[in-house]
Amino acid sequence: xxxxxxxxxxxxxxxxxxxxxxxxxxxxxxxxxxxxxxxxxxxxxxxxxxxxxxxxxxxxxxxxxxxxxxxxxxxxxxxxxxxxxxxxxxxxxxxxxxxxxxxxxxxxxxxxxxxxxxxxxxxxxxxxxxxxxxxxxxxxxxxxxxxxxxxxxxxxxxxxxxxxxxxxxxxxxxxxxxxxxxxxxxx
Amino acid sequence: xxxxxxxxxxxxxxxxxxxxxxxxxxxxxxxxxxxxxxxxxxxxxxxxxxxxxxxxxxxxxxxxxxxxxxxxxxxxxxxxxxxxxxxxxxxxxxxxxxxxxxxxxxxxxxxxxxxxxxxxxxxxxxxxxxxxxxxxxxxxxxxxxxxxxxxxxxxxxxxxxxxxxxxxxxxxxxxxxxxxxxxxxxxxxxxxxxxxxxxxxxxxxxxxxxxxxxxxxxxxxxxxxxxxxxxxxxxxxxxxxxxxxxxxxxxxxxxxxxxxxxxxxxxxxxxxxxxxxxxxxxxxxxxxxxxxxxxxxxxxxxxxxxxxxxxxxxxxxxxxxxxxxxxxxx
Numbered sequence: 001x002x003x004x005x006x007x008x009x010x011x012x013x014x015x016x017x018x019x020x021x022x023x024x025x026x027x028x029x030x031x032x033x034x035x036x037x038x039x040x041x042x043x044x045x046x047x048x049x050x051x052x053x054x055x056x057x058x059x060x061x062x063x064x065x066x067x068x069x070x071x072x073x074x075x076x077x078x079x080x081x082x083x084x085x086x087x088x089x090x091x092x093x094x095x096x097x098x099x100x101x102x103x104x105x106x107x108x109x110x111x112x113x114x115x116x117x118x119x120x121x122x123x124x125x126x127x128x129x130x131x132x133x134x135x136x137x138x139x140x141x142x143x144x145x146x147x148x149x150x151x152x153x154x155x156x157x158x159x160x161x162x163x164x165x166x167x168x169x170x171x172x173x174x175x176x177x178x179x180x181x182x183x184x185x186x187x
Numbered sequence: 188x189x190x191x192x193x194x195x196x197x198x199x200x201x202x203x204x205x206x207x208x209x210x211x212x213x214x215x216x217x218x219x220x221x222x223x224x225x226x227x228x229x230x231x232x233x234x235x236x237x238x239x240x241x242x243x244x245x246x247x248x249x250x251x252x253x254x255x256x257x258x259x260x261x262x263x264x265x266x267x268x269x270x271x272x273x274x275x276x277x278x279x280x281x282x283x284x285x286x287x288x289x290x291x292x293x294x295x296x297x298x299x300x301x302x303x304x305x306x307x308x309x310x311x312x313x314x315x316x317x318x319x320x321x322x323x324x325x326x327x328x329x330x331x332x333x334x335x336x337x338x339x340x341x342x343x344x345x346x347x348x349x350x351x352x353x354x355x356x357x358x359x360x361x362x363x364x365x366x367x368x369x370x371x372x373x374x375x376x377x378x379x380x381x382x383x384x385x386x387x388x389x390x391x392x393x394x395x396x397x398x399x400x401x402x403x404x405x406x407x408x409x410x411x412x413x414x415x416x417x418x419x420x421x422x423x424x425x426x427x428x429x430x431x432x433x434x435x436x437x438x439x440x441x442x443x444x445x446x447x448x449x450x451x452x453x454x455x456x457x458x459x460x461x462x463x464x465x466x467x468x469x470x471x472x473x474x475x476x477x478x479x480x481x482x483x484x485x486x487x488x489x490x491x492x493x494x495x496x497x498x499x500x501x502x503x504x505x506x507x508x509x510x511x512x513x514x515x516x517x
Contacts, residue, residue, distance in 0.1 A: 024481040028227045038230040
């Protein structure tokens with residue numbers, strides 16, 4: 001009889017329960033008349049952030065030459081070993097990839113190859129929708145990967161900053177000091 | 188001789204019509220549910236196949252037909268194959284006693300808009316809905332899977348428990364209309380639907396009918412998050428579709444018997460009777476879908492407590508009060 005201190009009365013419980021149930025019905029009813037927030041994918045393609053990790057490309061330097069110097073760093077860092085290549089020397093005595101192959105069926109789009117690349121050649125693009133009917137079609141050769149632009153960093157030119165004297169003579173690279181004539185600094 | 192032939196022909200046409208309409212409605216009920224649920228969750232729902240996704244049920248049906256039909260090792264084959272048919276079949280058979288509209292005459296032949304006006308129609312519906320328990324329980328038991336068995340057991344316990352409350356909620360309806368025939372019950376509501384005369388019975392009926400059709404918040408036999416898919420975990424392809432369609436046929440059946448018992452059947456002003464009947468039939472599934480979007484699932488002991496400790500006693504009290512008022516009125 002006396003222990004009514006914290007137990008709500010029957011009427012109170014009924015009212016609370018009823019308002020709770022009616023409240024949830026009302027909430028769904030109001031949502032029924034809202035405009036859906038769904039993006040209708042094939043009709044509307046949301047612009048993806050520039051750094052989205054999707055399909056991989058091989059970019060070119062501002063002078064239109066291949067950036068890739070076939071250093072094998074991307075291939076070495078790739079956790080699933082989906083990148084393979086063969087280096088060779090081109091006619092302009094630059095290093096380049098004789099062939100370059102990415103198996104997108106294995107690629108996990110981790111972006112480590114892009115991190116490892118010293119020449120900014122290999123880059124991940126926001127393009128994610130390139131499904132195929134056959135698994136062989138996922139093996140992309142150099143011709144499929146190579147694009148004719150600079151990707152995210154169009155102005156960067158590796159051979160302007162570094163590299164052997166294939167493009168420019170010694171001391172001509174950006175940020176490079178004149179070659180020191182060691183005989184001039186002898187005591 | 189001729190009259191018998193005409194009678195058989197009319198009967199066949201009626202059965203075909205009812206079957207076609209019920210199956211068509213059940214297929215599009217699935218689409219309606221997905222669409223409505225989608226809009227209530229601020230998304231679109233299926234809209235890819237045909238305009239507004241209207242061909243979605245056909246695509247779903249084709250997919251179900253083309254899927255591999257797996258019968259696991261260790262199942263009791265015969266019962267495994269029969270169980271889905273019991274669920275879908277019992278729901279379909281019950282439509283035989285539902286009156287869809289008033290009698291009308293064509294070429295001197297009076298056509299009744301009911302397949303079989305059994306004078307114990309209410310008992311027929313109850314008998315069939317009790318049989319539906321077999322489909323769920325046997326489907327769960329025969330699958331040779333502990334989750335399915337649990338789902339089937341839960342389903343059997345739940346459906347039998349709520350069958351009682353359902354029966355008790357309909358006793359006042361029978362007391363008021365003095366008949367077990369569904370046509371007479373509709374006729375007794377010509378002036379006032381029983382939902383207004385018997386609000387308590389109507390409430391008990393709706394709640395226990397929700398539990399009978401295994402709909403959220405009472406969908407414990409399926410309970411995806413604890414029982415995988417409950418009693419139909421091991422079913423695939425068209426056999427799963429039969430369970431699935433059976434559930435939706437059940438929703439439409441529930442709409443029809445709600446309309447017949449409480450909403451005044453095909454009675455209504457201005458519009459033709461069949462339109463009124465369809466409107467009332469469709470109102471109930473829409474309410475069930477709305478409920479699915481709104482309420483969370485009950486715990487199993489809560490479900491049983493509501494059924495046995497609340498709905499059954501309330502139904503009994505309601506019968507007593509109704510009886511007292513009727514006796515006082517006489």
